[in-house]
Amino acid sequence: MGEIYFEFAQLGRQMRVAAIDADTGIEVIFIAPISATKTQMQQLALGKLRKKLGEASQLPPASPGKLA
Secondary structure (H helix, E strand, O other), rough: OOEEEEEEEEEEEEEEEEEEEEEEOOOEEEEEEOOOOHHHHHHHHHHHHHHHHHHHHHOOOOOOOOOO
């Protein structure tokens, strides 16, 4: 995992947090309470992104699908 981009957007009393892996473009998003610290939000986002990247590496290669 290389560079990670974090995006924060306040939605009322909640914070929308996104973490994006720069190499793959894989993104995770969650909603956190506004009372959480930025560090807590980043740690949670990074953990969630690591899990998703681990799951993505275990998937079989995608084959071309058929269009109906």
